[in-house]
Amino acid sequence: xxxxxxxxxxxxxxxxxxVIGVSAGGLNALRAILPRLPEKFPLxxxxxxxxxxxxxxxxxxxxxxxxxVQVKEAEEKExxxxxxxxxxxxxxxxxxxxxRTFSLTLxxxxxxxxxxxxxxxxxxADVYGSRLIGIILxxxxxxxxxxxxxxxxxxxxxxxxxxxxxxxxxMPLAALQTADVxxxxxxGAIGLFLANLYKQR
Amino acid sequence: xxxxxxxxxxxEDLEINLLLEGMFKRYGYDFxxxxxxxxxxxxxxxxxxxxxxxxxxxxxxxLHDRSFFELLLRDLSINVxxxxxxxxxxxxxxxxxxxxxxxxxxxxxxxxxxxTGEEVYSMAILLHEEGLLERCQIYATDFxxxxxxxxxxxxxxxxxxxxxxxxxxxxxxxESFSDYYSADDHSVIxxxxxxxxxxFADHNLVTDSVFSEMQLVVCRNVLIYFNRxxxxxxxxxxxxxxxxxxxxxxxxxxxxxxxxxxxxxEALFPDEKIxxxxx
Ligand SMILES: C[S@@+](CC[C@H](N)C(=O)[O-])C[C@H]1O[C@@H](n2cnc3c(N)ncnc32)[C@H](O)[C@@H]1O
Numbered sequence: 001x002x003x004x005x006x007x008x009x010x011x012x013x014x015x016x017x018x019v020i021g022v023s024a025g026g027l028n029a030l031r032a033i034l035p036r037l038p039e040k041f042p043l044x045x046x047x048x049x050x051x052x053x054x055x056x057x058x059x060x061x062x063x064x065x066x067x068x069v070q071v072k073e074a075e076e077k078e079x080x081x082x083x084x085x086x087x088x089x090x091x092x093x094x095x096x097x098x099x100r101t102f103s104l105t106l107x108x109x110x111x112x113x114x115x116x117x118x119x120x121x122x123x124x125a126d127v128y129g130s131r132l133i134g135i136i137l138x139x140x141x142x143x144x145x146x147x148x149x150x151x152x153x154x155x156x157x158x159x160x161x162x163x164x165x166x167x168x169x170x171m172p173l174a175a176l177q178t179a180d181v182x183x184x185x186x187x188g189a190i191g192l193f194l195a196n197l198y199k200q201r
Numbered sequence: 202x203x204x205x206x207x208x209x210x211x212x213e214d215l216e217i218n219l220l221l222e223g224m225f226k227r228y229g230y231d232f233x234x235x236x237x238x239x240x241x242x243x244x245x246x247x248x249x250x251x252x253x254x255x256x257x258x259x260x261x262x263x264l265h266d267r268s269f270f271e272l273l274l275r276d277l278s279i280n281v282x283x284x285x286x287x288x289x290x291x292x293x294x295x296x297x298x299x300x301x302x303x304x305x306x307x308x309x310x311x312x313x314x315x316x317t318g319e320e321v322y323s324m325a326i327l328l329h330e331e332g333l334l335e336r337c338q339i340y341a342t343d344f345x346x347x348x349x350x351x352x353x354x355x356x357x358x359x360x361x362x363x364x365x366x367x368x369x370x371x372x373x374x375x376e377s378f379s380d381y382y383s384a385d386d387h388s389v390i391x392x393x394x395x396x397x398x399x400x401f402a403d404h405n406l407v408t409d410s411v412f413s414e415m416q417l418v419v420c421r422n423v424l425i426y427f428n429r430x431x432x433x434x435x436x437x438x439x440x441x442x443x444x445x446x447x448x449x450x451x452x453x454x455x456x457x458x459x460x461x462x463x464x465x466x467e468a469l470f471p472d473e474k475i476x477x478x479x480x
Contacts, residue, residue, distance in 0.1 A: 075454070075456070075458070075459075076425050076455060077429055078459065089454055095236070095238035095242070097236060097237060097238050098237060101429070103236040103238050103425065103426075104425045104454050105239050105279060105425060106279055106281040106422055107279050107281070108279075108281060123241070123242065126238070126241060127238075154204065155204050
């Protein structure tokens with residue numbers, strides 16, 4: 001398997017943030033990606049994973065123990081900083097503000113989901129413009145494809161997990177249909193791809 | 202597909218600013234310090250379903266058409282709520298806060314942003330079971346008159362009641378939840394006696410002032426829609442409204458941690474977002 005290597009100009013990193021959307025099969029998918037990130041990964045990573053209304057901070061703790069980067073739930077008005085992975089808390093939509101702080105809302109479900117991937121991606125596209133990477137992973141619905149299209153529309157980079165080999169192919173397929181995707185990668189390659197982005201500096 | 206450039210976005214932001222300014226000047230509702238990400242989302246949603254060409258056209262429309270303003274008002278106020286939301290926190294209120302409230306001869310409670318009333322009736326039920334309701338005055342306010350009207354009526358869809366009942370039981374409820382409402386085929390209506398200690402009133406947190414001294418202010422899932430500066434201002438309002446040592450109860454994802462007002466309150470139960478005003 002070949003992992004595309006983007007060569008950033010020596011000094012200037014071309015991206016400022018990564019957003020990830022995942023649904024059914026999310027735990028395994030995130031476990032395959034996030035531990036590959038080095039402790040000083042220079043971007044904030046923001047994740048929406050669909051999960052139960054009542055789920056608590058356990059999921060963040062579980063991943064935090066397995067990753068070099070810090071993994072935590074995003075808090076409202078908290079600033080998104082590099083080297084940290086933020087998970088959307090259960091039952092609220094998560095949005096990014098221009099000053100790179102988080103907002104939460106209780107707006108009704110989007111694509112039956114709250115948090116919704118579209119909501120995060122569209123707000124992040126407003127904030128980061130072309131300096132954003134959006135990634136859609138395994139899942140059983142089509143949340144995230146509009147958001148990924150919004151990221152492309154602002155000139156950002158769109159990555160989708162290869163539907164072949166995805167635990168559930170529906171979400172990657174929907175994203176491929178809706179957005180003009182840059183890279184389709186197997187799970188194992190996505191973590192490497194992110195880690196490689198900044199290696200050669 | 203043409204890309205949206207930084208330029209387009211700058212223009213859109215400018216139009217949004219003008220729109221908010223226009224709504225404030227014309228109708229007195231001030232959304233200028235709401236979360237911009239939330240505003241963009243809701244206004245774009247209205248734009249898409251209105252058939253208008255851009256935010257500038259929406260500004261024109263809103264200035265000339267009051268009913269369009271009412272529509273935007275509804276778009277910008279999210280009324281999602283439920284009875285005994287976060288039951289374990291209600292349990293904490295029941296076991297830890299009620300006993301402290303009992304030390305006051307008379308207790309005033311303010312639910313700011315009460316939406317359609319579920320939260321207020323939950324509180325009234327809890328206070329009743331703890332034998333405190335008769336000594337309380339509850340003020341339930343919101344700036345959305347449609348929501349407020351529903352709150353006063355206290356009529357809720359029957360299919361929600363199962364969920365409400367489960368929440369009630371988890372929150373330490375002591376009676377049978379069905380004692381508090383009468384039901385017909387589609388809906389339940391809250392018993393009248395539960396309403397006697399509650400005053401419902403139209404009140405805008407951003408533009409209206411403090412109206413009484415409270416022992417407890419409940420403001421849950423309202424401040425998440427405000428930017429940091431406005432949050433600070435509203436925390437100041439609550440500070441002024443509370444008696445020294447009075448309690449402030451926020452939504453489960455809200456906190457005073459990122460606020461300049463943090464040091465004027467003690468985090469009594471930080472996980473439950475229950476704060477105590479300094480003396
Ligand atoms: C999501 S609901 C929260 C309802 C309830 N407190 C709960 O947590 O379940 C938010 C409410 O805040 C109200 N609201 C928003 N801005 C307001 C303002 N400036 N003044 C008063 N109420 C406001 C909205 O109309 C809405 O009913």
